[in-house]
Amino acid sequence: MKIYFCGSIRGGRDDVDLYRKIVQKLQSYGSVLTEHVSSPELTERGEDAAAAGDQAIHDRDVDWLRQSDVIVAEVTQPSLGVGYELGRAVDMKKKIFCLFRPSSGRALSAMIRGAANGDEFVVRDYSEDEVESILEEFFSRLKRTSV
Ligand SMILES: O=c1[nH]c(=O)n([C@H]2C[C@H](O)[C@@H](COP(=O)(O)O)O2)cc1CO
Numbered sequence: 001m002k003i004y005f006c007g008s009i010r011g012g013r014d015d016v017d018l019y020r021k022i023v024q025k026l027q028s029y030g031s032v033l034t035e036h037v038s039s040p041e042l043t044e045r046g047e048d049a050a051a052a053g054d055q056a057i058h059d060r061d062v063d064w065l066r067q068s069d070v071i072v073a074e075v076t077q078p079s080l081g082v083g084y085e086l087g088r089a090v091d092m093k094k095k096i097f098c099l100f101r102p103s104s105g106r107a108l109s110a111m112i113r114g115a116a117n118g119d120e121f122v123v124r125d126y127s128e129d130e131v132e133s134i135l136e137e138f139f140s141r142l143k144r145t146s147v
Pocket residue numbers: 005006007008009010011012034037045046047048057061079080081082085
C-alpha cells in the first residue's frame with residue numbers, strides 16, 4: 001500500500017516529533033512516499049529547492065498523490081501546502097484521513113472539517129497519546145472495506 005503523509009513544512013515545524021511518530025506507525029502498513037515531511041532535519045525553509053526549484057517539489061508531490069492509495073494528514077498546524085494537497089486529493093477521489101488535536105486551542109478550517117463525509121474523507125479529533133490506536137482502527141477498517 002502506498003501512503004501519502006501530509007504535514008506542515010513552511011507553515012511551521014512545531015509538530016515534527018508527532019509527524020515522526022505517525023510516519024513510523026504508517027510504515028507498518030505500507031510505504032510512505034513523503035517520509036521527508038517527518039524528518040527533524042527538514043526546517044520550515046522546506047527542502048533544498050535550489051537545484052530543481054519549487055516546481056519540481058510540487059510536480060513530484062502531485063505525482064505521488066496520484067500514485068497513493070490513501071492520504072493521512074496531520075492538520076493541526078495550519079499549512080497552505082497541506083490544504084492544497086487535500087483539495088487535489090479530493091479531486092482525485094482518494095481515501096483521506098485527517099487528524100486534528102483540539103487541545104491546540106485552534107479551530108480547524110471549515111474547508112477541511114466541512115469536507116468530511118465519514119467515508120472517503122474522514123476527520124478525527126484526537127489527543128497525542130491515542131495516535132497509534134487511532135491509526136490501527138483506521139487501517140483495520142480500511143482493510144475490511146477494501147476486501
Ligand atoms: O519542501 C517542501 N516539500 C514538500 O514535500 N512539501 C509538501 C509536503 C507537505 O505535506 C506540504 C507542506 O506544505 P507547506 O510547506 O505549505 O506547509 O507540502 C512542501 C514543501 C515546502 O513548501
